[in-house]
Amino acid sequence: MNYRNHRGRRRTRTGLVAATAVTLAAALAGPALAAPPAKGGHGGTRAAMDAAVRDGVPGVTATVRDGNGTWAAASGVGDLRTNKPRGTADRYRVGSITKTFVSTVVLQLEAEGRLSLDDKVERWLPGVVRGNGHDGRLITLRQLLNHTSGVNNYTDDEDFGRRYFLKDGFLEHRYDTVTPAQLVAIAMTHKPDFAPGTSWNYSNTNYVLAGMVIEKVTGNSFASEIGRRVIEPLGLRATLVPGTHPKVPRPSSRAYGKLAPTTTGPTYDVTELNPSLASAAGEMISSGSDLNRFYTALLRGRLLPPRQLKEMKTTVSVGEIPNAGYGLGLIGRELSCGVYVWGHGGGIHGSSSESVTTADGRHSLSFNFNGDWSGDSDAVIEAEFCGH
Numbered sequence: 001m002n003y004r005n006h007r008g009r010r011r012t013r014t015g016l017v018a019a020t021a022v023t024l025a026a027a028l029a030g031p032a033l034a035a036p037p038a039k040g041g042h043g044g045t046r047a048a049m050d051a052a053v054r055d056g057v058p059g060v061t062a063t064v065r066d067g068n069g070t071w072a073a074a075s076g077v078g079d080l081r082t083n084k085p086r087g088t089a090d091r092y093r094v095g096s097i098t099k100t101f102v103s104t105v106v107l108q109l110e111a112e113g114r115l116s117l118d119d120k121v122e123r124w125l126p127g128v129v130r131g132n133g134h135d136g137r138l139i140t141l142r143q144l145l146n147h148t149s150g151v152n153n154y155t156d157d158e159d160f161g162r163r164y165f166l167k168d169g170f171l172e173h174r175y176d177t178v179t180p181a182q183l184v185a186i187a188m189t190h191k192p193d194f195a196p197g198t199s200w201n202y203s204n205t206n207y208v209l210a211g212m213v214i215e216k217v218t219g220n221s222f223a224s225e226i227g228r229r230v231i232e233p234l235g236l237r238a239t240l241v242p243g244t245h246p247k248v249p250r251p252s253s254r255a256y257g258k259l260a261p262t263t264t265g266p267t268y269d270v271t272e273l274n275p276s277l278a279s280a281a282g283e284m285i286s287s288g289s290d291l292n293r294f295y296t297a298l299l300r301g302r303l304l305p306p307r308q309l310k311e312m313k314t315t316v317s318v319g320e321i322p323n324a325g326y327g328l329g330l331i332g333r334e335l336s337c338g339v340y341v342w343g344h345g346g347g348i349h350g351s352s353s354e355s356v357t358t359a360d361g362r363h364s365l366s367f368n369f370n371g372d373w374s375g376d377s378d379a380v381i382e383a384e385f386c387g388h
């Protein structure tokens with residue numbers, strides 16, 4: 001779940017899976033430069049997808065939206081047992097891309113005057129962020145959304161990792177329901193990473209808390225608020241917040257993981273799981289077409305007033321990743337050709353997803369690997385936006 005290097009490839013890591021397990025995830029964004037058309041159309045993008053399959057990913061599905069319309073392609077297989085190919089209309093678990101949806105709802109509530117980003121967590125969740133040095137009286141909602149709160153990341157907990165990310169634990173507990181309060185309580189058993197506002201570290205707990213704040217402010221679950229405020233208005237027919245439901249609706253492919261700290265060893269079908277273990281940090285399901293529509297609408301100001309969109313795009317340094325910054329559930333990064341893209345990435349069991357869009361909303365790419373141990377997501381993005 002942390003930003004880290006893996007197999008020598010530079011990627012911005014924003015997965016749900018703990019450091020004890022091997023997963024992918026990423027996220028991107030940046031200032032407002034439009035991307036030129038990729039040289040030679042999307043041939044380079046397809047080649048990068050094929051390379052990911054050769055590298056070990058079972059299959060890849062991608063959807064592009066640009067000035068020439070929509071292009072969709074798939075490579076590899078969606079089912080290792082039957083060799084059924086991946087589909088261009090596949091739904092898939094999007095992991096931490098959920099965070100952009102959650103942040104959008106929080107910012108809408110701010111625009112409505114129902115909360116302030118400067119509110120302390122304690123105001124909305126009294127007594128919840130306490131223990132081992134954590135203190136919700138010192139942490140603002142903004143610091144939750146941009147990961148400068150210092151709140152410990154519950155997915156880094158060793159017991160949680162063994163229970164949900166490694167083979168024996170996952171196979172026994174994959175259908176367990178976990179409440180947001182239980183997830184936060186796990187984080188509270190550890191010390192904070194740093195004092196609020198003094199540094200940056202990616203923590204899923206921040207967004208579990210944000211989801212709890214949404215419920216406290218509105219009286220409705222974060223899932224229902226995302227549905228009412230984002231999914232329904234944009235007509236995102238393939239997008240849902242599944243709650244505790246373990247299956248991925250069709251059309252979809254199977255999802256595969258190693259359930260181990262290494263990339264070797266057996267491969268397991270991890271498609272079915274109770275996504276409550278991710279909660280507002282990463283439980284959503286969507287498709288490439290829907291994700292492109294969402295980020296295009298967001299960046300074109302259809303979901304947030306200008307002031308809130310500016311807040312969302314105000315980034316802080318993520319340290320080890322050059323030319324990148326984290327906003328409020330939105331990440332910015334300059335690609336090798338000088339193009340800036342905005343979006344997020346996400347990893348969860350058997351699934352690594354990316355969605356990136358230029359600031360003018362004219363060029364979007366969303367794709368998914370249905371394996372969590374291999375594949376170069378940066379190569380796909382660079383091929384599409386930079387033509388190499």
